[in-house]
């Protein structure tokens with residue numbers, strides 16, 4: 001990612017805040033316009049134009065979506081959208097006065113602008129900034145397409161994911177609030193995900209990977225849902241069953257929402273008493289979901305109750321009778337642990353995918369049903385699609401496709417930083433000469449390559 005673009009946008013937002021706070025006559029506002037202008041000029045130095053788009057509630061630049069920045073500036077995004085602005089283009093002849101007029105226009109009350117934003121900008125004599133809605137066709141003023149087809153595709157997937165997240169969050173909130181669950185809406189929303197899975201499962205998994213960095217129960221629930229649906233689809237379940245497993249898996253941790261956050265997020269060792277509380281989320285969740293069997297069926301109850309039982313029954317809740325986990329619970333258990341381990345990736349505590357594989361394989365036959373775990377890694381590979389890696393010959397590559405029978409040797413796209421030299425390489429065909437060396441964390445070492453994912 002070109003950090004200058006992100007910095008330029010940060011300066012613009014700061015200037016807008018200054019204008020709102022101090023007014024456009026204030027010296028502090030003028031100083032911030034100077035800074036933002038200098039930053040933009042610097043960014044436009046080697047390009048004719050700079051296009052920034054707002055898609056859904058995310059900020060996008062060409063093929064990239066700035067997830068981290070978007071979260072921090074959500075109010076600004078909503079503010080711009082309320083003014084009919086989804087896209088801002090800065091051209092290389094940009095003058096300082098034009099930028100100032102633009103910011104003053106943005107800072108003003110939206111009711112004051114009765115015309116289309118672009119018309120208003122024209123009337124102010126601003127020629128080197130264009131604003132408007134996003135279209136995926138060519139802008140007559142621009143030599144480039146608005147946003148790339150890939151971005152459009154990613155956005156479509158992203159909104160699918162966001163809608164499912166919204167609907168599943170609502171469904172969880174309804175159960176917690178003792179309200180009716182809108183089963184049809186939830187089913188429809190996840191139905192879109194299953195359709196998406198069959199068509200673009202790799203895009204959705206990539207999104208699940210990116211979104212993993214927002215750590216909360218809802219995102220975890222949706223990640224587990226997507227993984228469980230993908231896995232059961234790969235196992236050959238029919239669409240209706242895939243959907244049932246997906247719906248049920250969304251609620252697997254619902255009991256956790258009744259446990260204090262302080263315990264759930266406690267960084268130090270849990271006391272025995274606290275651990276008992278954590279363990280209670282399984283039967284508690286089942287008890288809550290029992291009230292919804294008419295709408296949701298029994299599977300959510302079963303999965304909530306059984307998802308920590310383990311294959312050898314050494315998990316919880318403790319049962320005194322001979323018992324065996326339902327196959328759907330075994331599927332969700334695997335996806336649950338996989339997502340939880342993936343979420344531990346952070347600057348300090350890096351869990352590369354091959355380490356997650358080692359940890360889970362170590363529990364093959366004890367925690368996890370062995371054949372099912374093998375099938376899971378056949379479907380996911382050791383290095384999931386979208387993973388950034390350094391090859392043994394020092395080149396950087398992105399995993400593009402799994403080889404089901406060679407889980408360590410996927411098909412990768414080898415690239416350089418400019419993206420000029422992109423080459424597809426099936427590692428199973430070059431096994432003795434090139435292999436995956438190590439994982440590059442997209443939050444630090446792999447940051448510059450994230451745009452190619």
Ligand SMILES: [Fe+2]
Nearest residue numbers: 252253307308
């Ligand atoms: Fe759980």
Ligand SMILES: [Fe+2]
Nearest residue numbers: 220252253336
């Ligand atoms: Fe979980």
